Amino acid sequence: xxxxxxxxxxxxxxxxxxxxxxxxxxxxxxxxxxxxxxxxxxxxxxxxxxxxxxxxxxxxxxxxxxxxxxxxxxxxxxxxxxxxxxxxxxxxxxxxxxxxxxxxxxxxxx
Amino acid sequence: xxxxxxxxxxxxxxxxxxxxxxxxxxxxxxxxxxxxxxxxxxxxxxxxxxxxxxxxxxxxxxxxxxxxxxxxxxxxxxxxxxxxxxxxxxxxxxxxxxxxxxxxxxxxxxxxxxx
Numbered sequence: 245x246x247x248x249x250x251x252x253x254x255x256x257x258x259x260x261x262x263x264x265x266x267x268x269x270x271x272x273x274x275x276x277x278x279x280x281x282x283x284x285x286x287x288x289x290x291x292x293x294x295x296x297x298x299x300x301x302x303x304x305x306x307x308x309x310x311x312x313x314x315x316x317x318x319x320x321x322x323x324x325x326x327x328x329x330x331x332x333x334x335x336x337x338x339x340x341x342x343x344x345x346x347x348x349x350x351x352x353x354x
Numbered sequence: 355x356x357x358x359x360x361x362x363x364x365x366x367x368x369x370x371x372x373x374x375x376x377x378x379x380x381x382x383x384x385x386x387x388x389x390x391x392x393x394x395x396x397x398x399x400x401x402x403x404x405x406x407x408x409x410x411x412x413x414x415x416x417x418x419x420x421x422x423x424x425x426x427x428x429x430x431x432x433x434x435x436x437x438x439x440x441x442x443x444x445x446x447x448x449x450x451x452x453x454x455x456x457x458x459x460x461x462x463x464x465x466x467x468x469x
Contacts (some may be wrong), residue, residue, distance in 0.1 A: 287460030288397075331397070333397075339409050
């Protein structure tokens, strides 16, 4: 059964303190690994798609990387506005269905 | 209006009520999805529609009834719900099967409270 597991469940950082979030997934023909950001009371917002091991994508202070078994979301010099829940997901089955991890709640304090 | 719009944003209903959630997308996507999000749990896929045809029902209780009258609109009809059904219900759309996919576009969700 396809699964996506995220760690840590919650992360508290000081402004400027870089860190990484982890997403591990069952390897069953990976057709896409997604990262989303979700703010309280809102729907998830698309950040990145990664398709093959070794691929990297960047957006402002965020960089997503992919290996054969896991993905990392690196946050460099975070700011308080980066506080959110970060969700990882992968395709599972037909019709582009996505299965999600439980997310990492990130809090960045000034 | 662009993107995915969900209404209402908040809903409080009794266990004997009947209500409907509405989702509308203006992105030209041909697949739409309902997800349930409960606290500290992964998003749970409920239903998938592709080209207005229901192609997946993830063992969802019959008190939840989806409807997709056209490729731009999706409804979730609710009746005789239980308190454990209280959650954030999210609608999403995508380009669907067989097309390059850059991820779902989600609505802001309906926060449902069953009393």
